[in-house]
Amino acid sequence: MRASAKRRASVLAILMMLEGGGAAAQAQNPVGAAPAEDGRPPAVAPLFEQPGVLTPRGKLVLEPSLQFGYSSSNRVVLVGYTIIPALLIGLVDVREVKRNTSTGALTGRYGLSNRGELEVKVPYVYRSDSTVSREIFTGTGVDRVFDTSGRGVGDAELALRYQLNEGGADRAYYVAGLRVKSRTGTDPFSVVTDCSQRCVGPNATGTGLPLELPTGSGFYAVQPSLTWLYPSDPAILFGSVSYLKNFKRSGLSRKVLNGEWEPLGTVAPGDVVGFNFGLGLALNERALISFGYDHSSIARTRQNGVPVQGSVRTQLGTLLLGFSYRINDKRTLNIAVGAGLTRDTPDVQLSLRLPFTF
Numbered sequence: 001m002r003a004s005a006k007r008r009a010s011v012l013a014i015l016m017m018l019e020g021g022g023a024a025a026q027a028q029n030p031v032g033a034a035p036a037e038d039g040r041p042p043a044v045a046p047l048f049e050q051p052g053v054l055t056p057r058g059k060l061v062l063e064p065s066l067q068f069g070y071s072s073s074n075r076v077v078l079v080g081y082t083i084i085p086a087l088l089i090g091l092v093d094v095r096e097v098k099r100n101t102s103t104g105a106l107t108g109r110y111g112l113s114n115r116g117e118l119e120v121k122v123p124y125v126y127r128s129d130s131t132v133s134r135e136i137f138t139g140t141g142v143d144r145v146f147d148t149s150g151r152g153v154g155d156a157e158l159a160l161r162y163q164l165n166e167g168g169a170d171r172a173y174y175v176a177g178l179r180v181k182s183r184t185g186t187d188p189f190s191v192v193t194d195c196s197q198r199c200v201g202p203n204a205t206g207t208g209l210p211l212e213l214p215t216g217s218g219f220y221a222v223q224p225s226l227t228w229l230y231p232s233d234p235a236i237l238f239g240s241v242s243y244l245k246n247f248k249r250s251g252l253s254r255k256v257l258n259g260e261w262e263p264l265g266t267v268a269p270g271d272v273v274g275f276n277f278g279l280g281l282a283l284n285e286r287a288l289i290s291f292g293y294d295h296s297s298i299a300r301t302r303q304n305g306v307p308v309q310g311s312v313r314t315q316l317g318t319l320l321l322g323f324s325y326r327i328n329d330k331r332t333l334n335i336a337v338g339a340g341l342t343r344d345t346p347d348v349q350l351s352l353r354l355p356f357t358f
Contacts, residue, residue: 185216321337
């Protein structure tokens with residue numbers, strides 16, 4: 001019983017140090033006594049978008065971050081008819097796509113109270129795609145490469161989080177969140193698409209690929225979420241559930257070659273249901289390590305009330321590993337690595353965060 005109490009006190013002391021209490025927390029408590037709890041959720045090495053620890057009342061946190069993602073996919077399109085199972089008459093289009101995305105962001109969080117915080121995030125996005133394709137049965141054995149890129153301000157975000165309960169040792173913390181995403185980034189419908197008149201349908205001409213990549217989604221969105229953290233000596237269990245609602249747009253048109261526009265009508269991107277969970281461990285009074293899994297299920301996109309041709313429900317699964325190191329009472333270095341487990345998920349994701357507390 002005494003050993004368990006001592007371990008619990010030790011874990012709470014480490015968590016208080018990692019939350020920014022530092023020397024102040026030690027000075028206010030006698031030697032050998034655990035520091036008083038401040039009622040906020042414990043710190044974990046960040047893996048997901050939502051942080052675990054809320055910003056203390058009256059404090060400001062500025063967090064520059066850099067994220068890199070890489071993905072590749074192969075696609076084989078058969079256009080023709082089959083005489084026997086082993087013989088195809090027509091066109092075989094083999095296409096390989098390699099995609100690199102780098103996002104730098106500046107995030108500001110302000111503690112409205114001991115239980116609530118406000119967050120503003122402004123990203124800057126650089127994207128580059130390379131599409132390598134070869135058409136068989138066209139008399140050529142040369143790969144064709146289609147390169148395109150885009151850079152600029154992404155979609156700014158505003159978020160509000162509130163801790164619902166007191167929590168504590170062996171008691172779960174619950175944090176409700178609401179995130180609103182704007183469309184300040186480059187609209188995907190305003191960039192020029194490689195089509196002469198139409199990109200879809202029987203009269204489609206061109207590759208249908210954008211000549212410049214957008215930096216935003218082109219749609220407003222709102223995302224409520226619920227995060228829970230459960231301190232369990234010597235680890236911290238955490239997870240969240242969320243629902244991202246994308247708002248449809250009407251009267252849309254896509255810009256194609258020669259300054260022409262292809263009418264699209266009403267487009268409603270699929271909503272996203274997401275959940276994640278993980279485990280955090282304190283290695284010492286300065287270092288934390290976390291393991292987690294993140295999953296998102298994206299519904300089909302609809303155009304004029306009907307599903308877009310070729311659009312299906314997409315499953316994104318990512319395995320994550322995070323490391324956090326407290327440099328001092330005001331600065332913490334956070335690193336996370338993600339590996340895609342499903343075909344549509346980026347192959348690898350790397351993120352670096354360096355929050356400053358004022």
